[in-house]
Amino acid sequence: MIQQIYPQIAHTYQYELNKDMHIAAAHFVPTESAGKCQQMHGHTYFVNVTVAGDDLDEAGFLVNFQVLKSLIHKRFDHTVMNDHTSLFNDSDPICFPTTEVVARVMWELVENHLQTLPNKPTCLQLFVRETPTSYVVYRPKRDRDGK
Template identity: 30%
Template sequence: MVSFFEVMIERDFSSAHQLRGYKGKCENLHGHNYKVEIYARGEELNNIGLLIDFGDLKKAADEIVRYLDHRNLNELPPFDEELNPSAENIARYFVEYLNSRIGDERVRVYKVRCYETPTSVATFQIE
C-alpha cells in the first residue's frame, strides 16, 4: 500500500468569462466568485517535518489569483485563444502553473477543485 501526506489550501477570486462555442446563456459575458481548493501530496516530509510550507504554496497560488482576479479571463493568455475559460481548464491551469513554481521534487500539486458556484465544481487531477 502506498502512503502519502497531503496538504490543501483555498483561494478565492472574482472574474468574468464567456464560453466560446457554448450554446446557451453562458456564451454571454458573465462573472463568478470562484473558489479553488489546491491539493499537494508527497511521500516524504522535509527535515523539519513539513511536506511543503503552506506559505510557499500560498505565495505561488496568489500569483495566479492576482493575474485572474477582477479580469475578463477571455482577454488573458492562455484563455484568450488556446483554452476556453471553463472551470475545468482553470483547474488544469492552476495545477500546471503551480507545479512549474514548486522547486521541491518531493511534492506535487496533483489536484485542483474549481468552484464556479458553491454547488458547481470542476476538478483536474494528475496521478
C-alpha cells in the same frame, strides 16, 4: 469561510496539505454552444489545491501556503480569465476558460512550480467551484503505480 468536504484521492504520501482560496473573476466562453456563458459574466470561484509529498523543505513545509496563494490568487483574483492570453485563448476549445480548463491550468501552474522544489511535492488535484452547485476536480492522469 464555510467548511468544505472535498473529493479525496488515495495516495501513499506521508504528508497532504490543502489550501483554500476565493477568487473573484470574470470570463466568457467564446463559442455559440456555450449559450449564456458566451457573454461576459463573473463568479466568486472557490479553489482548493491538494499537495502531497514525503519530504519537507528546510523550513519544515511541504510547500509554503503563501506560495500557493501567490501562484493562483495573486494571478487570477479580480481579473478577466480571457485576458490571460498566455494561458487561455479564443480559438482552441481546450484553451477556452471553462471551469474544466481553469482547473487544469491552475494545476499546471502549481505542479510546474512544485517540480522546481528540492523536496519535489506534487499537486494531486485541483478543485474549482464555480457556483454553489457546480464544481470541477482536475487530477492528472497517473499510471497504475500512481506516477
